[in-house]
Amino acid sequence: MMDDKIPQQKKPLIYYYIIAMIVLLLLNIFVFPMLTGMQVQEVGYNEFRKMLEEDRVTAVEKDDTMYVFAATDDRGVERYYKTGLWDDPELTQLLLDKGISFTEVIPTQASPLLSFLVSWLIPIMLFIFLGRMLSKRMMNGMGNAMSFGKSNAKIYADTATGKTFADVAGQDEAKEALTEIVDFLHNPGKYAEIGANLPKGALLVGPPGTGKTLLAKAVAGEAHVPFFSISGSEFVEMFVGMGAAKVRDLFKQAAEKAPCIVFIDEIDTIGKKRDGAGFSGNDEREQTLNQLLSEMDGFDGTKGVVILAATNRPESLDPALLRPGRFDRRIPVELPDLAGREAILRVHCKDVRMEQNIDLNVIARATAGASGAELANIINEAALRAVRMGRSLVSQEDLQESVEVIIAGYQRKNAVISEHEKRIIAYHEIGHALVAAKQTNSAPVQKITIVPRTSGALGYTMQVEEGETVLLSREEAFNKLATLTGGRAAEEVVFNSMTSGASNDIEQLTRMARAMVTRYGMSDKFGMVALEQVTNQYLGGDSSLACSQETASQIDEEVMKLIEQAHEKALGILRENRDKMDELAAYLLEKETITGDEFMAILEKE
Numbered sequence: 001m002m003d004d005k006i007p008q009q010k011k012p013l014i015y016y017y018i019i020a021m022i023v024l025l026l027l028n029i030f031v032f033p034m035l036t037g038m039q040v041q042e043v044g045y046n047e048f049r050k051m052l053e054e055d056r057v058t059a060v061e062k063d064d065t066m067y068v069f070a071a072t073d074d075r076g077v078e079r080y081y082k083t084g085l086w087d088d089p090e091l092t093q094l095l096l097d098k099g100i101s102f103t104e105v106i107p108t109q110a111s112p113l114l115s116f117l118v119s120w121l122i123p124i125m126l127f128i129f130l131g132r133m134l135s136k137r138m139m140n141g142m143g144n145a146m147s148f149g150k151s152n153a154k155i156y157a158d159t160a161t162g163k164t165f166a167d168v169a170g171q172d173e174a175k176e177a178l179t180e181i182v183d184f185l186h187n188p189g190k191y192a193e194i195g196a197n198l199p200k201g202a203l204l205v206g207p208p209g210t211g212k213t214l215l216a217k218a219v220a221g222e223a224h225v226p227f228f229s230i231s232g233s234e235f236v237e238m239f240v241g242m243g244a245a246k247v248r249d250l251f252k253q254a255a256e257k258a259p260c261i262v263f264i265d266e267i268d269t270i271g272k273k274r275d276g277a278g279f280s281g282n283d284e285r286e287q288t289l290n291q292l293l294s295e296m297d298g299f300d301g302t303k304g305v306v307i308l309a310a311t312n313r314p315e316s317l318d319p320a321l322l323r324p325g326r327f328d329r330r331i332p333v334e335l336p337d338l339a340g341r342e343a344i345l346r347v348h349c350k351d352v353r354m355e356q357n358i359d360l361n362v363i364a365r366a367t368a369g370a371s372g373a374e375l376a377n378i379i380n381e382a383a384l385r386a387v388r389m390g391r392s393l394v395s396q397e398d399l400q401e402s403v404e405v406i407i408a409g410y411q412r413k414n415a416v417i418s419e420h421e422k423r424i425i426a427y428h429e430i431g432h433a434l435v436a437a438k439q440t441n442s443a444p445v446q447k448i449t450i451v452p453r454t455s456g457a458l459g460y461t462m463q464v465e466e467g468e469t470v471l472l473s474r475e476e477a478f479n480k481l482a483t484l485t486g487g488r489a490a491e492e493v494v495f496n497s498m499t500s501g502a503s504n505d506i507e508q509l510t511r512m513a514r515a516m517v518t519r520y521g522m523s524d525k526f527g528m529v530a531l532e533q534v535t536n537q538y539l540g541g542d543s544s545l546a547c548s549q550e551t552a553s554q555i556d557e558e559v560m561k562l563i564e565q566a567h568e569k570a571l572g573i574l575r576e577n578r579d580k581m582d583e584l585a586a587y588l589l590e591k592e593t594i595t596g597d598e599f600m601a602i603l604e605k606e
């Protein structure tokens with residue numbers, strides 16, 4: 001991710017102003033009066049008259065509010081005094097008689113130029129200065145609020161992202177498609193000669209964590225052309241019209257820097273289908289989308305601006321975005337296969353110190369369906385575990401354990417489980433394993449454990465496929481159902497009771513059986529009819545029924561029938577192998593965790 005670093009927020013300017021004001025206020029109230037007060041002493045008018053009579057006064061000055069006079073004090077030192085104005089008509093005569101100099105201060109007439117400066121120009125300049133400082137600060141701090149319409153797409157030139165195709169493992173098709181684009185940017189002449197047009201845009205589509213963003217960064221690393229990257233959510237911002245302005249700005253920048261690549265991550269945030277219904281926020285988004293569409297039409301392909309975008313919700317994108325001339329190339333970035341997983345693990349192992357004899361293939365086989373991000377996480381968890389254990393190298397065991405942490409959570413070593421319940425759990429797990437082992441076409445058991453996990457799992461049986469299969473036959477699917485019912489079936493056979501422990505099995509079981517009926521065309525009753533549609537392929541795979549109410553209830557019946565058959569099969573297997581089940585369960589109870597090999601050894605022993 002290319003994240004937006006927000007600069008460290010300094011104390012707001014207003015804070016300093018307030019402090020300055022308080023200091024000034026304190027000076028005004030306490031300090032200045034003290035200074036001036038020390039020099040001029042205030043006295044009563046009678047005192048003034050008395051000093052006059054005593055001939056101690058040497059000079060008098062009158063201003064608007066008081067008399068200020070100089071007089072010698074008791075010790076013969078001349079000092080300044082002041083007193084309030086008093087309506088005293090005899091004063092003038094008295095002063096004249098005594099020959100004391102007296103005067104009224106002429107109010108100072110400030111020069112008009114100076115007063116203009118002081119009262120107008122300086123405050124205005126002050127305000128302009130403050131305003132600039134504040135706005136600068138706001139631009140830095142709040143980012144987009146004040147930077148009207150300026151896109152903050154960052155420029156990534158050359159290897160600024162530090163990623164290359166070597167960092168992306170297992171996405172060979174996607175890499176190939178992108179290599180072509182990179183190549184075009186390097187020498188467009190080759191393509192122009194033949195008359196081929198560069199695709200204007202390519203859309204990376206796939207489930208979360210498969211490396212779409214990573215691929216785009218790698219393109220930047222490989223292309224050696226400027227790379228503008230922006231996330232869809234950055235378009236959706238505070239002011240109406242901002243999104244559109246940003247798009248405009250982005251493309252203007254891009255056109256100046258051509259040839260270059262523009263990458264819009266999570267494009268579904270702005271590229272959603274436009275529809276009539278919706279709340280007010282839609283207006284803004286629609287404007288942004290319209291702007292994007294028209295910009296994409298606007299620039300000509302020969303300039304060498306290529307737009308990449310990534311999303312995991314392609315079905316929600318507006319069709320206008322997907323038509324030729326816009327994102328006319330769609331690059332699937334799917335979950336990695338076995339070889340891909342191993343390659344991804346290898347890439348992430350590069351920077352981790354490992355023991356010599358690490359077998360990544362085992363880990364790859366145990367992580368069917370994991371995304372690149374999850375695999376990266378597994379390696380990191382293993383490294384953390386090694387540190388926790390005080391080792392300096394990561395071991396195979398760390399990797400194994402971290403796979404389980406990702407699947408089922410951490411071990412709950414001190415969970416209190418009664419002996420009786422432990423027995424039930426042991427039989428339940430052995431039930432799964434035994435049913436799996438006694439069927440052909442089902443993946444071998446790799447590990448059985450009854451150590452509880454933080455995810456709530458009380459135990460589990462891990463099955464790992466030998467290699468990779470891309471097809472699921474009807475037998476295999478049915479065997480999976482039987483294996484999943486095996487846990488509950490064991491409880492029934494041994495304890496003649498049922499527990500809530502099978503709830504997760506039941507959930508998986510039902511989903512599987514439903515898919516067999518409604519999507520894989522594996523039921524006798526319906527045959528090859530699609531009764532369900534997957535609506536959200538890359539995000540969980542929700543599906544919605546596409547049939548009548550009546551058919552829906554028949555589907556339910558069919559699903560129940562299928563599960564019942566699987567259940568019967570499991571019960572049969574377990575009853576037949578009751579002795580082995582007891583032996584295995586006792587062994588598991590004692591050891592808590594056993595490997596697939598130990599399991600098979602006991603099973604095959606005469």
Ligand code: ADP
Nearest residue numbers: 168169208209210211212213214344372373376
């Ligand atoms: P998304 O497809 O959701 O954009 P990202 O590109 O953000 O996924 O991938 C997240 C992280 O997963 C990457 O930073 C990288 O560490 C890891 N990863 C995902 N796919 C791969 C891959 N094919 N090869 C190597 N690492 C991968």
Ligand code: MG
Nearest residue numbers: 212213265310
């Ligand atoms: Mg991403």
Ligand code: ZN
Nearest residue numbers: 432487502505
């Ligand atoms: Zn179970």
